[in-house]
Amino acid sequence: MLTPLHGGPDAMGVPRHDLSSNGNPCGAWPAALQALQHADARHYPDPAYTALRRQLGAWHGVATDRIVLAASASEFIQRISLAVALTAGPEAAVWQPAHAYGDYARAAQAAGLPMTDAPQRASLLWACEPSSPLGQADAGLPQRVAALRSSQTLVLDQAYEPLRLDGAPSLDGAAQERVWRLLTPNKALGLTGVRAAYAIAPRVVAPALWARLHALAPSWPLGAHGVALLQAWATPGCGTWLQACRATLRGWKARQIEGLRALDWRVEPSIAHFFVASCADWAGDGGLLKLETELAALRRHGIKLRDCASFGLPGRVRMAVAAPATQDALLATLRHGVPAVSALDCSPARRVVQ
Incomplete structure (x- = not known):
């Protein structure tokens, strides 16, 4: 392992x-710190996270039901890897960039998904822009998205997009509608100790994958502080x-x-x-x-x-x-x-x- x-x-x-x-070397955003200090941890959050998902959907201009909350990016990576393994059949495999976050491979291994060096053979594909560890754009990403089949799932990890210092995203709006976008605001907010993330689903998701992904979700993946962090994140300030x-x-x-x-x-x-x-x-x-x-x-x-x-x-x-x-x-x-x-x-x- x-x-x-x-x-x-x-x-x-x-x-x-x-x-x-x-994490953001400028430090934590004061308004987010204040939101955490005032978070009400005496009660369970709404298990459906109705208000939070509505806020995030409006912030990104997508339907509320396309917002999938996660305990962290790593939790979502594990969850979608297992969901693909359980729905894509015995030939399922994973493709990832040559240099990538180790949790992609760990999740594939845990789910029993072999790695492939051919994107066209993969059921699950990973991308990260700006990439880690190189911090570079992904020159081949638009072509991989254009070649996606309906049976394939591509997740674009956007953990570092909020602190991109140069250039523009490789994918235009139409291409982004075809992939899962994984966002982890705690890095940009300088608060990596608060574990909270969410994904924006593609416009079209295979029903079997969608059902499995939700079935695998833990109850209340976010506590009160994770909710407060994401609520502070999706604001003009x-x-x-x-x-x-x-x-x-x-x-x-x-x-x-x-x-x-x-x-x-x-x-x-x-x-x-x-x-x-x-x-x-x-x-x-x-x-x-x-x-x-x-x-x-x-x-x-x-x-x-x-x-x-x-x-x-x-x-x-x-x-x-x-x-x-x-x-x-x-x-x-x-x-x-x-x-x-x-x-x-x-x-x-x-x-x-x-």
């Missing part, structure tokens, strides 16, 4: 300088705040990349508030062991980066855009080294052996 891996807090607690997780966040993050991202490149790091293109980067010392013989050792030393030093090996990109890290104070802490540590680690800086002239 594949082991779940994620950025953010770990057995050592919350990193002092966390660049491993993709949130959109205005996110627009300001994106402007700030563009400046922070440029500053961070400039600092890394000054230390001879390679930074790969990204349209998101995170990117993949690498150090020349991590290539060649012993490079992966050196990367692992250095990431562990950085973590002990209060700095956490996300190893991309689990994404199929060994020798690289995914790095979130961070506030200037965290950037300065990272760059100073890379420049001067940390205890028991040598060559944290890629530049031979600046390597420090301790």
Whole structure:
């Protein structure tokens, strides 16, 4: 069974300088925090979530019955994978991008769905834009959607769309009507500790899949705080705040990349508030062991980066855009080294052996 891996807090607690997780580095939206503080947790939510689903449907301009609530993105990934496995027949298989969130494969494995490298053979297809870990657009997504058959299900993970810093979505409105869109606002809102998500169903869904998906849903997937988070999300004030966040993050991202490149790091293109980067010392013989050792030393030093090996990109890290104070802490540590680690800086002239 594949082991779940994620950025953010770990057995050592919350990193002092966390660049491993993709929550909004601008912090939490104050209005959402206030909504959470006033959430009434004394009662069960409405089991049908009537008002919330109506609000989300109106926010997106779709019928209320197309809104499917989920305890989290990971819960929906597990649920729709099992629903496809139970309805698509013995030949069902899953396709995912070459570098993708590990829960897609974990859910397929749990549901007994084999992977295929041919999209046309898959019953369930995954897409993510901006992608993780690369933070890039999916150049082939429009073609895959255009080729979808009625027996196929494609889920577009839009976890990082609210903090897209460049470009426009690959799918136009008509194409989006043909896919499931999975949204997890807690990242953009800077509140990843609140687990709440929802999906927008395609305009046409096979009745058997629709029935199975709802039958597999837990009762009350969202508690009072998840409801409050999504209610705060689907408001004009949130959109205005996110627009300001994106402007700030563009400046922070440029500053961070400039600092890394000054230390001879390679930074790969990204349209998101995170990117993949690498150090020349991590290539060649012993490079992966050196990367692992250095990431562990950085973590002990209060700095956490996300190893991309689990994404199929060994020798690289995914790095979130961070506030200037965290950037300065990272760059100073890379420049001067940390205890028991040598060559944290890629530049031979600046390597420090301790």
